[in-house]
Amino acid sequence: MSNSKKLIGIGSTAIHASGHNNADHAHLTPIYASSTFTFDTAEEGSERFAGKDKTKLYSRWGNPSFTTAQETIEALETFGLEDEQGNSLQVKALLHASGQAALTTLFLGNLKSGDIVLSHHALYGGTHELLLKVLAAASIGTILIDLNDSALVDASLKENSQIKLIHIETPSNPTLRCVDIEQVCSIAKKYGCLVSVDNTAATPYLQQPFKLGADFVMHSTTKFLNGHGTALGGVLLGKDLDKMNGPIWKWHVLLGGNSNAFDAYLLTQGMKTLALRMEQHCANAMKVAHFLANHPKVEKVNYSGLASHPDHAIAMKQMRHPGALMSFELKGGIEAGRKFINKLSMCVKAISFGTPDTLLSHPASMSHMGIPREERLQSDITDGLIRMSVGIEHIEDIINDLSQALEVA
Numbered sequence: 001m002s003n004s005k006k007l008i009g010i011g012s013t014a015i016h017a018s019g020h021n022n023a024d025h026a027h028l029t030p031i032y033a034s035s036t037f038t039f040d041t042a043e044e045g046s047e048r049f050a051g052k053d054k055t056k057l058y059s060r061w062g063n064p065s066f067t068t069a070q071e072t073i074e075a076l077e078t079f080g081l082e083d084e085q086g087n088s089l090q091v092k093a094l095l096h097a098s099g100q101a102a103l104t105t106l107f108l109g110n111l112k113s114g115d116i117v118l119s120h121h122a123l124y125g126g127t128h129e130l131l132l133k134v135l136a137a138a139s140i141g142t143i144l145i146d147l148n149d150s151a152l153v154d155a156s157l158k159e160n161s162q163i164k165l166i167h168i169e170t171p172s173n174p175t176l177r178c179v180d181i182e183q184v185c186s187i188a189k190k191y192g193c194l195v196s197v198d199n200t201a202a203t204p205y206l207q208q209p210f211k212l213g214a215d216f217v218m219h220s221t222t223k224f225l226n227g228h229g230t231a232l233g234g235v236l237l238g239k240d241l242d243k244m245n246g247p248i249w250k251w252h253v254l255l256g257g258n259s260n261a262f263d264a265y266l267l268t269q270g271m272k273t274l275a276l277r278m279e280q281h282c283a284n285a286m287k288v289a290h291f292l293a294n295h296p297k298v299e300k301v302n303y304s305g306l307a308s309h310p311d312h313a314i315a316m317k318q319m320r321h322p323g324a325l326m327s328f329e330l331k332g333g334i335e336a337g338r339k340f341i342n343k344l345s346m347c348v349k350a351i352s353f354g355t356p357d358t359l360l361s362h363p364a365s366m367s368h369m370g371i372p373r374e375e376r377l378q379s380d381i382t383d384g385l386i387r388m389s390v391g392i393e394h395i396e397d398i399i400n401d402l403s404q405a406l407e408v409a
């Protein structure tokens with residue numbers, strides 16, 4: 001990573017952190033759409049294979065287009081942070097094809113049969129299934145508890161020496177529950193247990209888990225980091241460089257969840273406006289949350305920026321702003337949800353989040369319609385629940401659209 005540039009603002013870092021990574025002086029790192037890289041001589045081949053830098057050998061192992069994106073994310077997640085010796089904190093990022101691929105490397109790279117992951121309820125659906133179906137089949141267990149209950153976390157670690165990793169997702173979607181990262185990390189340290197944080201919903205602009213003691217950070221870059229909905233991607237970062245460059249890198253290349261040059265390029269360009277976008281996303285979200293909280297057709301708003309949210313204090317403690325995701329419940333249940341969604345005119349009906357456009361979905365009639373009602377309610381997906389990723393449009397356009405759609409709800 002290029003540490004020569006010490007910048008004052010994280011927004012400048014998003015733009016300038018990476019090198020240009022090409023010999024032709026192109027301003028933007030080109031899309032290196034090449035599966036393999038050439039050697040002039042056998043000696044040069046030996047040198048490159050023996051060297052630490054494996055980015056110019058074979059694209060499953062690395063590629064200059066990935067390097068540029070990785071350097072940017074490394075710089076953002078460590079912006080302003082120092083290690084125990086007072087030097088700039090160094091971490092290593094590995095770009096993946098998707099958030100799921102990054103999670104797979106994280107879990108399989110750190111756990112073996114018989115080990116246990118300690119995590120919490122309200123995880124991203126893909127993470128929940130990966131843990132309880134795929135890892136379970138490989139005899140890696142999962143225990144889900146309330147990670148904000150410090151006595152329970154302590155007791156769980158004391159009773160189960162097989163717990164090797166605590167995995168935190170904060171804030172979680174769609175109810176915006178937050179976990180106190182620093183508190184969990186300090187308990188984990190006592191037991192030599194590793195902590196990973198899914199920082200997808202926050203981005204390093206809002207929250208830096210390494211500052212709070214985490215060992216690993218992962219993202220679905222598909223969301224706010226790419227920021228434009230143009231490509232899937234994932235990243236896994238770790239602060240144990242020997243482990244990241246050794247066994248974790250090995251698992252990553254053997255599992256084959258590598259990114260590709262085009263998606264890496266789109267991610268790199270998208271991240272340049274991260275600070276600007278997040279400010280606008282969050283400012284809009286706060287106004288939308290207040291608008292909804294005061295609306296007669298809305299039963300409840302789940303947004304950690306509101307004082308009424310159960311994890312408001314945790315969000316305020318560890319995040320710059322409470323983010324741009326929220327959910328709300330319509331008083332009229334399933335039918336109101338359907339009518340409301342159908343009446344939206346500017347806002348987009350879609351799942352996922354972190355695009356410039358405001359996205360809304362109604363899980364009960366869309367993504368979760370196949371799940372039995374009882375089961376759905378257990379994960380807080382009520383009949384009238386609407387999920388929302390607030391975009392960066394003009395705030396009045398967003399509120400006008402919501403307002404006219406709420407008339408029919």
Ligand SMILES: *Cc1c(COP(=O)(O)O)cnc(C)c1O
Pocket residue numbers: 098099100101124126127169198200201219220221222223232233234
């Ligand atoms: C989307 C998402 C994932 C999975 O990422 P993909 O890029 O879809 O594979 C993991 N965690 C969270 C919090 C997500 O929102």
